[in-house]
Amino acid sequence: KRPLHVKHKNLRAIAFTGPKTGVIGGEKGTLLVTSDNGLTWRTKKAPTERSIYDIAVTPDYPGAFAFSGAYGLWGFCENVDGKCYLRSKNAGFHYRAIAFAPGEQKPGLLKILVAGDDSHIDRINDNKEPQISSWFQPSGSTVRDMAFASADLPLRPDNPRGQIGL
Numbered sequence: 001k002r003p004l005h006v007k008h009k010n011l012r013a014i015a016f017t018g019p020k021t022g023v024i025g026g027e028k029g030t031l032l033v034t035s036d037n038g039l040t041w042r043t044k045k046a047p048t049e050r051s052i053y054d055i056a057v058t059p060d061y062p063g064a065f066a067f068s069g070a071y072g073l074w075g076f077c078e079n080v081d082g083k084c085y086l087r088s089k090n091a092g093f094h095y096r097a098i099a100f101a102p103g104e105q106k107p108g109l110l111k112i113l114v115a116g117d118d119s120h121i122d123r124i125n126d127n128k129e130p131q132i133s134s135w136f137q138p139s140g141s142t143v144r145d146m147a148f149a150s151a152d153l154p155l156r157p158d159n160p161r162g163q164i165g166l
Contacts, residue, residue: 013053014055017063022038
C-alpha cells in the first residue's frame with residue numbers, strides 16, 4: 001500500500017493514544033490518525049484551519065487527545081474516530097505546547113496546561129464556564145515543550161526553586 005502523502009503541510013506533532021491508535025498534527029489543521037500501529041494513516045476532519053503544534057494524551061482518558069496551535073488554539077478529541085471539540089481564545093500568540101494537568105480527566109472537566117509565545121503559560125479548567133489562570137512574562141522567549149514530573153524527584157541544587165506551582 002502506498003504511504004499517505006500530505007502536500008505543502010508540515011507535520012509538527014505525533015502521539016499514540018493507545019496500543020494501536022495514534023495521531024499526527026500539522027499545518028492548516030492537518031490531523032492524521034492510525035488504528036494499526038502506524039502502518040496506514042488517514043485524514044481526520046479537524047475542527048480548525050489553524051496550524052496544530054502539539055498533541056497530548058493522558059492515561060486518565062484512554063484514547064483521547066488534546067491539541068494546541070496557532071493563535072491561542074486548543075481542542076480535544078474523544079478518540080481517533082470520535083468527535084473533536086474546538087476551544088480557543090483567539091489570542092495574539094501561539095500555544096506551542098499542551099499537557100494534561102495531573103489528576104482525573106473526564107468530559108467537560110478537563111484540566112489542561114498550554115504554553116507558548118512570550119513565556120505565556122495558561123492553566124485551563126474546561127467546565128461549563130472555563131477558568132483560565134495565566135502566567136505571563138513578556139521576555140520574548142517561547143515555551144516549546146513541557147512535561148510533568150513526580151513530586152518525589154529531587155530539586156536541582158543550582159536552581160532549587162525553578163518550578164512553577166500549579
